[in-house]
Amino acid sequence: MKTARYCGALVAITLLASACGDDKKASGGEALKAIGDGEKALNLIVWAGYAEDGSTLPDYDWVHPFQDQTGCVVKSKIAATSDEMFQLMSTNQYDGVSASGDSSVRLIDAGLVAPVNTALIKNYADLSPFLKDQKYNSRDGKNYGIPHGWGANYLMWRTDVVASPPDSWSVVFDKTSPYAGKVTAYDAPIYIADAALYLKTAQPDLGIDDPYSLNQKQFDAAVALLKDQHSIIGEYWNDYTKTQSAFEQGSTVIGTTWQVIKNLATTNGAPLETVVPKEGSTGWSDTWMISSKAAHPNCMYMWMDYITSPKVQAQVAYYFGEAPANPKACAEIATLYSDTTHCDVFKATDESFAKSISFWATPRKSCLNGKGNDCVPFVDWIKAWTEIKG
Amino acid sequence: MTSTIVTPSPGPSSPGQSASRWFHRHPRARLVSLIGAPAAWMLVLYIGSLASLFLTSLYRLNDDGSGIQKVIGAQNYRTLIDKSVYLDVAVRTVKIAVIVTLVDMVLALPIAFFIAKVVGTRWRRLLVAAVLVPLWASYLVKAFSWRAIIGSPGGVLDRTFGVSPNYGEVGLIVVLAYLWLPYMIVPIYSGLERLPDSLLDASSDLGAHFGFTFRRVVLPLLLPSIVAGSVFTFSLSLGDYIAVDLVGGKTQVIGSVVFDNFSADLPFAAAFAVVPVIVMVAYILGIRRTGALDNL
Numbered sequence: 001m002k003t004a005r006y007c008g009a010l011v012a013i014t015l016l017a018s019a020c021g022d023d024k025k026a027s028g029g030e031a032l033k034a035i036g037d038g039e040k041a042l043n044l045i046v047w048a049g050y051a052e053d054g055s056t057l058p059d060y061d062w063v064h065p066f067q068d069q070t071g072c073v074v075k076s077k078i079a080a081t082s083d084e085m086f087q088l089m090s091t092n093q094y095d096g097v098s099a100s101g102d103s104s105v106r107l108i109d110a111g112l113v114a115p116v117n118t119a120l121i122k123n124y125a126d127l128s129p130f131l132k133d134q135k136y137n138s139r140d141g142k143n144y145g146i147p148h149g150w151g152a153n154y155l156m157w158r159t160d161v162v163a164s165p166p167d168s169w170s171v172v173f174d175k176t177s178p179y180a181g182k183v184t185a186y187d188a189p190i191y192i193a194d195a196a197l198y199l200k201t202a203q204p205d206l207g208i209d210d211p212y213s214l215n216q217k218q219f220d221a222a223v224a225l226l227k228d229q230h231s232i233i234g235e236y237w238n239d240y241t242k243t244q245s246a247f248e249q250g251s252t253v254i255g256t257t258w259q260v261i262k263n264l265a266t267t268n269g270a271p272l273e274t275v276v277p278k279e280g281s282t283g284w285s286d287t288w289m290i291s292s293k294a295a296h297p298n299c300m301y302m303w304m305d306y307i308t309s310p311k312v313q314a315q316v317a318y319y320f321g322e323a324p325a326n327p328k329a330c331a332e333i334a335t336l337y338s339d340t341t342h343c344d345v346f347k348a349t350d351e352s353f354a355k356s357i358s359f360w361a362t363p364r365k366s367c368l369n370g371k372g373n374d375c376v377p378f379v380d381w382i383k384a385w386t387e388i389k390g
Numbered sequence: 391m392t393s394t395i396v397t398p399s400p401g402p403s404s405p406g407q408s409a410s411r412w413f414h415r416h417p418r419a420r421l422v423s424l425i426g427a428p429a430a431w432m433l434v435l436y437i438g439s440l441a442s443l444f445l446t447s448l449y450r451l452n453d454d455g456s457g458i459q460k461v462i463g464a465q466n467y468r469t470l471i472d473k474s475v476y477l478d479v480a481v482r483t484v485k486i487a488v489i490v491t492l493v494d495m496v497l498a499l500p501i502a503f504f505i506a507k508v509v510g511t512r513w514r515r516l517l518v519a520a521v522l523v524p525l526w527a528s529y530l531v532k533a534f535s536w537r538a539i540i541g542s543p544g545g546v547l548d549r550t551f552g553v554s555p556n557y558g559e560v561g562l563i564v565v566l567a568y569l570w571l572p573y574m575i576v577p578i579y580s581g582l583e584r585l586p587d588s589l590l591d592a593s594s595d596l597g598a599h600f601g602f603t604f605r606r607v608v609l610p611l612l613l614p615s616i617v618a619g620s621v622f623t624f625s626l627s628l629g630d631y632i633a634v635d636l637v638g639g640k641t642q643v644i645g646s647v648v649f650d651n652f653s654a655d656l657p658f659a660a661a662f663a664v665v666p667v668i669v670m671v672a673y674i675l676g677i678r679r680t681g682a683l684d685n686l
Contacts, residue, residue, distance in 0.1 A: 057425060081653075081654075083654060084653065085655035086653055086654075087652075087653040110457065189650075230640065233638055233639075233640050234556075234557065234639060234640070235557050235639040236640055239635070242537070242635075242636065245537060245538070245541075246541065248544075249538075249541045249543070249544030249545060250544040251541040251542055251543065251544055251556065251557065252541050253546070378654060379451060379655050381652055382650060382651055382654050382655060383469075383473075383651075383655075383658075386475060386479075386642070386647050386650060386651070387475045387652065388474075389475065389642045390475060390478065390479075390642060
């Protein structure tokens, strides 16, 4: 009797809990026609370092000047991963996000972000053309965001251990690698694309066109390659301080990395070198997107224009360690930080370099490259990533 | 300093007094008003979240993966059973939790015995404080500093002694055993404190040497405390995924798989999260017989 009563209570609670869940409807909405008065508030989801208000380092503050100019009070929430960004955006409590390609396509698909009227963004014309109208920031001729900045995933090695400079990703995929146990790889399902990119050259008969548009056979080949790679991996990384310390110590000697990690570790005295191998490289290109349920759309447009202005681009790109989307920032960096090499180091204006990078994009069933409807969707990438790590 | 003494006066009573009389006559209402709020809190936050976890685990993603379909089905559990990787991960997680618990037991017993029975009062206070102090430091700071200690080559251990567990399962067990050790020492210590010294004296008067006394007198009386400590170390190890990420090398545990899945496939993540709940319930049911739960 007693048990039955408890069960009844449990069922009631369960129903209550399920009633609280929300249903999502996909509809991106319409782009803004004109920027009106600011709503005096702006809620953002950002990568660490994208909306600095001087609380980390007093010299890096571009949020307060924005607030003074527009009256929009910025509240920013830092997200650690693309998955977290997607999760936060689905709460509809934010006006915008600095999404990387591995969440931006999902955001468009789920109708969580609205098209952007680029004519309202004064600085849009100045941005590097190779970042515009890409598959991770546009759909059916509509723009869904403003490019922010970008970078490549490089192959990095310790020059004191790896004698001959590698020029191919094969060095991190070879099961008989002399660096077994000291190899690192990026810890995210999107890393499967790195294997696919390598196979595109190494096994041309697979017919891989775009590493984010893989059919089942191509996908299985990439997964098999990564399962082999697992035996020589020392550790996977997704937190950059973790891989930085591993490269500095020498517990990791070769693997995939970001330019900013190399810069930081080299400053600390680690003998490191990076290259974009002959197969090309994956990379990330971040986009400011506006929520389809934005409560403060005017402030969000003002922010998108502000963050792409040359001076602010210079501040963000220099602070974060990335190539600015606005090439006019290069001169500003030279003035602000007396550093004339930043844009050369990050190859900010090198179009052919940018073209050699396959920027992250969320894989989905209807192929991103437009070739068919049989591509392996991202959910399967996540499951496969678990299996790869064993 | 002045004080007023209020004496209950006959005649017309204040609202407070009549309310208290009413509650006196209605014990049921008294009980409900007393524990109603905390019980509701418990029910909603604790049972409610567990119930919604279980319910979510029965849902599925819709075809394009963009949202959750609220259709009840066991397909997530089928995936867990069909793909051997999930069983491997679950077994590995439980194995690590068991080893960490055993290591902590072996370390905590002599330390707690030393503090409770060997040293004097002043040293005892100092040592108890020393055991508890690491709990004041952030978990993340401790886990990250172990990265610098066990890394190989280049870590502190490697440079000092030339050997180091490096990042991986062994390193992970070392770090988890360190992190949860206080949770084992404290219950054992308090169990030993309640153990009268006269029992030890009597045992030795009757001719038993220390090892025998420990096995036949101390250990049986201490068992509930040890089991209570093991509930902490076992459950904390079972749920950890941050130390795993920092010092576990490429080791994958239940927590890391749940973390990887929770934003893209919440129902599946929920289904895998049910596994440690089941393990923990089985563990606690198993130890209920020892009476250790009275000691928590």
